[in-house]
Amino acid sequence: xxxxxxxxxxxxxxxxxxxxxxxxxxxxxxxxxxxxxxxxxxxxxxxxxxxxxxxxxxxxxxxxxxxxxxxxxxxxxxxxxxxxxxxxxxxxxxxxxxxxxxxxxxxxxxxxxxxxxxxxxxxxxxxxxxxxxxxxxxxxxxxxxxxxxxxxxxxxxxxxxxxxxxxxxxxxxxxxxxxxxxxxxxxxxxxxxxxxxxxxxxxxxxxxxxxxxxxxxxxxxxxxxxxxxxxxxxxxxxxxxxxxxxxxxxxxxxxx
Ligand code: 13P
Numbered sequence: 001x002x003x004x005x006x007x008x009x010x011x012x013x014x015x016x017x018x019x020x021x022x023x024x025x026x027x028x029x030x031x032x033x034x035x036x037x038x039x040x041x042x043x044x045x046x047x048x049x050x051x052x053x054x055x056x057x058x059x060x061x062x063x064x065x066x067x068x069x070x071x072x073x074x075x076x077x078x079x080x081x082x083x084x085x086x087x088x089x090x091x092x093x094x095x096x097x098x099x100x101x102x103x104x105x106x107x108x109x110x111x112x113x114x115x116x117x118x119x120x121x122x123x124x125x126x127x128x129x130x131x132x133x134x135x136x137x138x139x140x141x142x143x144x145x146x147x148x149x150x151x152x153x154x155x156x157x158x159x160x161x162x163x164x165x166x167x168x169x170x171x172x173x174x175x176x177x178x179x180x181x182x183x184x185x186x187x188x189x190x191x192x193x194x195x196x197x198x199x200x201x202x203x204x205x206x207x208x209x210x211x212x213x214x215x216x217x218x219x220x221x222x223x224x225x226x227x228x229x230x231x232x233x234x235x236x237x238x239x240x241x242x243x244x245x246x247x248x249x250x251x252x253x254x255x256x
Pocket of ligand 1 (some may be wrong): 215
């Protein structure tokens with residue numbers, strides 16, 4: 001399985017800034033067989049960047065889209081419109097769940113819409129600080145994972161990536177804490193077990209599981225060597241070129 005390094009730029013960078021960043025990033029990158037790199041700019045930047053990106057070196061990821069392909073949905077962009085523009089799409093990020101009120105049902109529809117439009121969904125799941133404190137982590141993971149994948153055909157699981165992002169470890173959250181390798185390993189084991197139970201060992205073992213939450217170039221090595229972790233979803237550090245390229249270098253080292 002490849003190692004995935006995905007930079008989630010969130011609501012940062014104008015189109016011009018995104019283009020300059022991508023230009024610099026592409027210059028620093030070569031083609032790595034075992035490390036798949038993607039960046040997720042704002043929707044408005046996806047189309048121009050898709051003309052600029054060298055897909056042999058890296059891929060583009062959407063941060064969000066709507067599950068209906070077209071119709072009376074003012075203000076939305078569909079996965080259908082992103083077909084061929086984005087290779088991946090982050091779906092179910094905690095910021096979508098808690099700031100924009102997306103529930104598991106909507107997230108499931110978005111996962112299905114992405115798959116239908118040949119975009120690989122990166123389904124984000126993760127417990128909040130209080131859910132962890134109340135011992136609800138396993139239930140939350142089970143619920144978010146199973147319901148997020150509810151609307152896709154069994155065979156389509158091979159297009160899906162799962163990202164474990166404990167909400168309390170995201171750098172922008174007040175008093176964010178670093179997740180420990182043991183905490184991550186435990187949840188990643190649960191995720192793998194659910195995938196294997198639901199889809200069988202052959203398919204369930206192949207789904208990449210990424211970790212996200214305050215990842216930077218100094219801790220990337222520790223997180224990438226957590227048993228069961230197949231890559232990283234990087235927020236804040238992906239906005240700093242030297243940090244992001246540092247993380248990619250670490251991924252290459254870990255894989256070689
Ligand atoms: P940080 O890396 O800034 O904690 O963000 C994580 C995240 O939300 C990526 O999707």
